[in-house]
Amino acid sequence: MRVHDRRWLLHKFLHLGTGLLGLTLLGGCIYEKAEPVCVDGPSAKLLPVDLEQPIIYGGDEYLIRWVAFCVDFVRVEFSRNKGIDWTVLGEKIPAKEGEFFWQVPQIYSELAFFRLIDVATNQVLSMTETAQRIIPKVTVLLKDHPELETVGGLLLIELPSFGKVSIIRTGASTFKILNLNCTHLGCPLNTDDQGQNWYCNCHGSMFSKLGCVVNGPAQRPLPVFEHQFNNGEKVLIIYNIQNEPTTC
């Protein structure tokens, strides 16, 4: 191809490109200026961001997002029992904001659902399709609890919507966190007279400080709570998820 022909082709190509760009921008302007036409009425869809997490932890900030068309205000609602009861989280939120932050309470639920309501019509616009779990968690700062700074140290705390638990430091960065309800019939435990074991006043069961059965009628050791320890920041996070202890 001669130089002249190549330049002519390049010129045509640039011309065409500029034209397409102009059309795109023009189209964009027209689109942006156009008023939405609500042919199908109001609609909205919850978006899967945090709504995809299988587990939500109490105390966390949780993001609920959506897209909405032809809706002025939405109400965000939450159910902890698969839609039998609904609690309002956000009363009248401009739909165009498209998001809502929820401070998750310290509750336990296996069947958490969310939905969006059109405030004008009370119509349900969108609802999550699968259940999520909500699990309370407690954050323990070791600087506030010097008893946990040495191995063997013990601290009793209340776990929200659960009750009394014991935290025992078992190593430099290991802990055992015990449910202090008797595994016989669920009575709360106390320390025995020597302060060495956990004792049940109901029928006399006794457990070691680490939760193993010393005397029946209880047969199973005390359940332990899942937790995470950040050794650098000296922060212990306890989740309300219980397992059988691995050693006894």
Ligand code: FES
């Ligand atoms: S409930 Fe504890 S021994 Fe029966």
